[in-house]
Amino acid sequence: xxxxxxxxxxxxxxxxxxxxxVQEKHPxxxxxxxxxxxxxxxxxxxxxxxxxxxxxxxxERIVHLVRPTAIIxxxxxxPELASRYNRKxxxxxFSVNVEGTRNVLTIAKSxxxxxxxxxxxxxxxxxxxxxxALVLAANDEKxxxxxxxxxxxxxxxxxxxxxxxxxxxxxxxxxxxxxxxxNLWDVTYVTNVADAHVLAVENLLSSRTAxxxxxxxxxxxxxxxxxxxxxxxxxxxxxxxxxxHIPRSIAAFAGVVADWMSWLTGIQTTLSNGSVxxxxxxxxxxxxxxxxxxxxxxxVGLEEGIKRSCEEYRRRCKFGEKHDILEQ
Amino acid sequence: xxxxxxxxxxxEQLENRARMWQxxxxxxxxxxxxxxIPYSVSVISWLHDRASADRASxxxxxxxxxxxxxxxxxxxxxSKFSRWGSEMKTWHDPPHHRDPEKExxxxxxxxxxxxxxxxxxxAVIQELHSELLVPVTxxxxxxxxMDTIEDDMTISLEEKDPLLREFYKVTKQDxxxxxxxxxxxxxxxLLVKFHFVVEEFKKIKPVYRGFINDITQKMGNGMADYCHxxxxxxxxxxxxxxxxxxxxxxxxxxxSGLTLLFVESGxxxxxxxxxxxxxxxxxxxxxxxxxxxxxxxDFDDNRRFWPKEIWSKHVSNFEDLFDPKNREAALNCSSDxxxxxxxxxxxxxxxxxxxxxxxxxxxxxxxxxxxxxTLELVFRNPKIFERNVxxxxxxxCQIMVDSTQNLRKVCDVFRRYARAIHKKNTPxxxxxxxxxxxxxxxxxxxxxxxxxxxxKAIAAMQAAQGPVxxxxxxxxxxxxxxxxxxxxYLLALVMGFxxxxxxxxxxxxxxxxxxxxxxxxxxxxxxxSRPPPDxxxxxxxxYDRGEL
Numbered sequence: 001x002x003x004x005x006x007x008x009x010x011x012x013x014x015x016x017x018x019x020x021x022v023q024e025k026h027p028x029x030x031x032x033x034x035x036x037x038x039x040x041x042x043x044x045x046x047x048x049x050x051x052x053x054x055x056x057x058x059x060e061r062i063v064h065l066v067r068p069t070a071i072i073x074x075x076x077x078x079p080e081l082a083s084r085y086n087r088k089x090x091x092x093x094f095s096v097n098v099e100g101t102r103n104v105l106t107i108a109k110s111x112x113x114x115x116x117x118x119x120x121x122x123x124x125x126x127x128x129x130x131x132x133a134l135v136l137a138a139n140d141e142k143x144x145x146x147x148x149x150x151x152x153x154x155x156x157x158x159x160x161x162x163x164x165x166x167x168x169x170x171x172x173x174x175x176x177x178x179x180x181x182x183n184l185w186d187v188t189y190v191t192n193v194a195d196a197h198v199l200a201v202e203n204l205l206s207s208r209t210a211x212x213x214x215x216x217x218x219x220x221x222x223x224x225x226x227x228x229x230x231x232x233x234x235x236x237x238x239x240x241x242x243x244x245h246i247p248r249s250i251a252a253f254a255g256v257v258a259d260w261m262s263w264l265t266g267i268q269t270t271l272s273n274g275s276v277x278x279x280x281x282x283x284x285x286x287x288x289x290x291x292x293x294x295x296x297x298x299x300v301g302l303e304e305g306i307k308r309s310c311e312e313y314r315r316r317c318k319f320g321e322k323h324d325i326l327e328q
Numbered sequence: 329x330x331x332x333x334x335x336x337x338x339x340e341q342l343e344n345r346a347r348m349w350q351x352x353x354x355x356x357x358x359x360x361x362x363x364x365i366p367y368s369v370s371v372i373s374w375l376h377d378r379a380s381a382d383r384a385s386x387x388x389x390x391x392x393x394x395x396x397x398x399x400x401x402x403x404x405x406x407s408k409f410s411r412w413g414s415e416m417k418t419w420h421d422p423p424h425h426r427d428p429e430k431e432x433x434x435x436x437x438x439x440x441x442x443x444x445x446x447x448x449x450x451a452v453i454q455e456l457h458s459e460l461l462v463p464v465t466x467x468x469x470x471x472x473x474m475d476t477i478e479d480d481m482t483i484s485l486e487e488k489d490p491l492l493r494e495f496y497k498v499t500k501q502d503x504x505x506x507x508x509x510x511x512x513x514x515x516x517x518l519l520v521k522f523h524f525v526v527e528e529f530k531k532i533k534p535v536y537r538g539f540i541n542d543i544t545q546k547m548g549n550g551m552a553d554y555c556h557x558x559x560x561x562x563x564x565x566x567x568x569x570x571x572x573x574x575x576x577x578x579x580x581x582x583x584s585g586l587t588l589l590f591v592e593s594g595x596x597x598x599x600x601x602x603x604x605x606x607x608x609x610x611x612x613x614x615x616x617x618x619x620x621x622x623x624x625x626d627f628d629d630n631r632r633f634w635p636k637e638i639w640s641k642h643v644s645n646f647e648d649l650f651d652p653k654n655r656e657a658a659l660n661c662s663s664d665x666x667x668x669x670x671x672x673x674x675x676x677x678x679x680x681x682x683x684x685x686x687x688x689x690x691x692x693x694x695x696x697x698x699x700x701x702t703l704e705l706v707f708r709n710p711k712i713f714e715r716n717v718x719x720x721x722x723x724x725c726q727i728m729v730d731s732t733q734n735l736r737k738v739c740d741v742f743r744r745y746a747r748a749i750h751k752k753n754t755p756x757x758x759x760x761x762x763x764x765x766x767x768x769x770x771x772x773x774x775x776x777x778x779x780x781x782x783x784k785a786i787a788a789m790q791a792a793q794g795p796v797x798x799x800x801x802x803x804x805x806x807x808x809x810x811x812x813x814x815x816x817y818l819l820a821l822v823m824g825f826x827x828x829x830x831x832x833x834x835x836x837x838x839x840x841x842x843x844x845x846x847x848x849x850x851x852x853x854x855x856x857s858r859p860p861p862d863x864x865x866x867x868x869x870x871y872d873r874g875e876l
Contacts (some may be wrong), residue, residue: 079807094803130803184768221771227764230755239755256817286773303761 003104004030005201006068008053009075010046011035013157014119014193018072022192022201032066034059035075053100056107070115070201073104073135074242092129100132101250105138105145106171106294116145117197120214132214139212144182149197150217151285155305156188156312166313174233174240179248181226186284187216189305192298199294210293221302222284233304235310288318423687426454426461427526434524441518441525445472452691460688461594462528463536467585470544474519479553482510485555489744492552496544498522499529512812514778525787535592543585550577563631564646565775568668571635572612575619579611590688597682606682609675610692614668617699620662621706625716626652638664650713659708660842663759666707673700674773677742681735681777690732697731698724704745708752739774746770847872 005022009015010033022031023045032047047066051058055073076097079122101118108116118135132147154161168174203210207320221263233239246254290296300308428436442465443450453464476496477488486506498504503523509516518525530536554577569609587607590596600606619626619633630647642661643649649658653871676696683689701719704710719727728739750767753760774804838844846868 182750184771200557221765221768223761223764223768224750227750227753227761231761231764234755234760257821260818260821286776306761 002028002030003069003205004032004066005070005072006016006032006034006062006066007072008034008074009072009119011037011042011048012074012161013040013155014153015074016043016157016192017155017190017194018048018074018197021198023304025198032062032068034062047162050150053104056093056103059103060108063107063113067111068108068113070117070205071104071108071113072119072197072201073101074119074197075100076119085122097131098134099133108144109138109299112142114144115201116143117200118147118206119197120147120149124259136214142218144208144211146200146204146210146212147191147214148200148217149214149285150188150193150196151219152194153185153188153190156189157310158167158313161187162232162313163310165229165316167237168229169236169238174229174238175244175302176248177226177243177245178251179246181245182224182285183220185225185228186220186222187220187228187305189298189300189302189309191300192219194288195299196290196294196296199296203294211291212265212294213289215289216285216287217290217296218285218287219298219300219302219305220287221298223302228306231306232278232310236314237307336529345389355543400647404720414430420683423685423690424455424457424461431529435462437521437524438462438469438528440471441521443519445469445515450486452694455687456691457593457595457685457687459842460589460595463532463540463585463589466525466529467533467540467543467589470495470514470520470529470540471547471582473522474548476509476513476550477506478517478555480509480513483508484514488555489552492548492555493545495548496541499526499541499544502521502526502530502734506824513584513645536589539585540593543581547577547581550581558747561632565633565635565639569637571616571633571637571668574633575612575615576608578607579615583607583609583611586692590683595683596683597684599684600679603678606675606679609672610679610696613669613672613676613693614699616665617703617706620665620669621712621717622701623712624714634661634665639666655713658713659710659790660757660759662706662712663708663753663757663763666703666716666749667759667763667766668765671701673742673746673770677735677739677770677773677777686732689735693731693738697727697738700745701727702744704752708754708757740776742770743774753823765871843868844873 007018007022009279010031011020015033015035016039019031019033022029023043030047031043031050034049034051034053036050036320038048039047047064049062051062076093077276087133095308105116116135116138119131120135134210135145135147151207152161159286171203196215200210200215230240287296287298389460414472424815426439428439431439445454446468449468455460455467456464470503474492476585477483477491477495480488483491491506504526505518505522508517509519554574565574582609587596591598591601623634627646627650634646634649636646639646639649639661641664642653642657648654649661651658680689680693680696683692698719701723705717705719709717711717727741730741746767750764753763753767757763800854849871850867858864
């Protein structure tokens with residue numbers, strides 16, 4: 001079967017990994033991308049189209065052009081660092097994530113697309129679930145949809161997690177432990193997330209046991225957040241010279257103060273009320289469903305993943321390349 | 329010696345051993361140095377347990393009866409008891425008692441042998457449910473008898489080999505006994521009077537006999553194989569696979585045998601039979617932990633159980649581990665070993681979840697909790713390369729109190745020690761992340777057994793709070809709520825800021841000599857307006873006079 005697959009957000013960090021995974025497993029599939037950004041080094045044999053998912057006309061154009069069998073909708077807006085928790089960013093996130101998703105679903109359905117896999121986040125449980133609810137509600141006989149909920153994603157090319165942890169070394173913030181430092185936390189290596197997407201598309205194209213389901217994806221190796229940080233810092237040859245525990249209540253207060261300071265000064269800080277919550281919360285999920293329904297097994301382990309990501313970030317810093325993306 | 333030295337270099341060690349026995353016999357001290365496991369010996373890796381000549385340890389639970397409130401003081405007072413087996417009797421209210429009045433003479437002799445040959449297990453075994461009491465006792469004695477043959481350096485390999493391989497048959501021969509052991513072999517007497525064991529063995533249920541014979545045969549073959557290997561290659565372990573196999577023979581097999589007995593007697597969940605890796609883990613976790621702890625002692629006895637595959641990653645020769653110059657490498661190597669052992673911990677908890685009856689649970693749980701405590705003790709502990717380390721009596725008592733109740737309590741013990749291991753973990757250790765993941769796995773497993781969040785309770789709570797609001801509306805509400813709090817925080821911040829600033833300004837004014845005392849006094853007198861400059865000086869002068 002000639003499968004044509006459209007990946008929204010395909011120029012991004014996760015999207016690019018999905019392209020690689022699709023091309024590796026199904027070299028005969030036709031791959032196209034809809035993204036706001038364009039890459040300076042696009043992947044081979046991929047049709048890139050610039051467009052905004054909040055504008056229905058942009059989506060219609062590419063859908064009618066490439067006639068996709070399946071859509072992987074991974075375009076989303078994840079604000080950086082502290083601004084993730086401020087209101088302006090939230091409004092933007094809402095319009096991209098919810099309105100954009102609604103647009104994609106409506107157009108896909110009317111254009112006869114068979115399958116849609118939506119990339120959510122494991123925070124679907126704690127954050128708002130509006131977009132995910134839309135995706136799952138759209139599932140029917142003709143149009144199979146499922147939602148993947150990966151935990152925090154990291155990997156080579158990651159613009160958020162590894163860089164912000166690296167910057168802690170520069171700022172001398174590494175000795176401070178927020179909360180108990182025992183709360184378990186899940187991350188997922190980016191190629192594992194990509195593998196899960198390919199498995200989900202395969203499933204919806206065949207048995208459809210995943211249709212209408214929301215599935216957690218992770219590396220299934222939860223560790224304390226603190227340990228993840230230490231492991232990343234170790235890759236850069238840094239070991240905290242001493243350790244200070246900051247109780248969660250004090251950290252939360254400092255987080256609120258930092259929020260207002262960053263609001264007043266316009267400078268983003270590592271610390272914020274939200275990031276304190278992130279650092280102190282126990283967040284991991286069960287991988288059972290992914291294993292049973294999709295046959296998903298994380299191929300790259302945490303240790304190997306951290307090694308690869310830090311190596312790539314070191315290279316990136318050395319060459320002074322901030323992003324692979326052309327600012328336009 | 330114990331089965332653990334099954335193996336090589338025996339002839340060379342012969343003299344060494346004989347000397348050690350002499351020393352031990354003369355001193356009449358509990359022989360701590362050459363036994364595998366002082367307190368933490370497992371129910372399962374039984375063969376490492378050794379009785380001491382200490383008569384006190386032969387008292388049975390019935391004689392001390394029940395002091396139901398566990399008191400560490402009582403236990404601490406009995407300093408001659410060096411193993412938990414004996415401590416246990418002093419405070420613990422056993423779930424079952426033996427009834428010696430109704431026992432035949434040959435069975436009484438078997439229990440006497442149990443006391444003589446096992447220190448740690450005698451107590452827990454004798455508290456077992458009456459259904460299992462005799463079969464488990466005999467199982468222990470049979471394996472102990474086999475081990476006594478295997479251990480004896482005075483028996484030639486030619487004689488030893490068939491004896492071990494066919495030991496499972498002697499239990500069918502009325503009146504069988506063996507007097508070929510050297511005069512110094514400690515448990516020689518057991519084999520000399522083995523016909524009492526054979527006598528009692530005939531009386532137990534055929535199905536139990538079958539299980540015990542089966543395990544005895546497998547272990548006999550394993551022991552014989554190790555004796556051959558040891559003769560030509562010395563006592564050492566090459567790969568991790570060999571290490572697992574070795575532990576399988578000495579501990580894993582006992583785990584399977586006991587599981588068969590537990591399930592057959594209806595005191596454990598039959599599902600355990602379908603999970604052989606759980607049975608295996610029960611034995612391996614104990615055995616591996618003890619091998620880590622006893623590294624120095626074994627090394628002094630010319631035995632190396634740490635697999636080369638692991639130590640060669642850290643040092644080039646095994647001896648280098650004990651050189652203080654290589655302390656860091658040795659510690660990293662020990663972490664590698666701890667990691668290997670820690671991988672079995674969650675499966676042990678899983679296994680314990682399948683035990684229904686209290687006495688069986690206690691029998692299986694105590695060694696496991698002792699093992700996790702020991703693992704924490706040896707983790708990144710440089711002392712293991714210098715001498716034998718052991719957990720304190722207080723710790724052992726606390727663990728026993730917690731291990732003789734229920735699975736949740738046992739999980740608490742595991743969590744406590746897994747967190748202590750996690751705390752000692754350092755990013756400078758090459759296995760830092762792997763150990764962290766292993767500790768996380770234990771916590772995750774306990775969470776899956778005893779979820780801290782109950783989906784039903786959450787659903788009920790949500791239902792009680794009224795209908796679920798649509799997500800977009802909820803978003804708006806949340807935003808309004810957040811905006812309200814933002815305002816409150818902002819106000820608090822502004823007030824706080826003003827307060828700090830005022831304090832600083834007043835403080836600076838005071839440092840520069842501002843006279844607030846005068847100002848306050850004048851204000852009290854109702855003078856609210858500012859006095860003219862010369863009058864101000866006069867007022868100040870009035871206040872200062874007294875001080876001059």
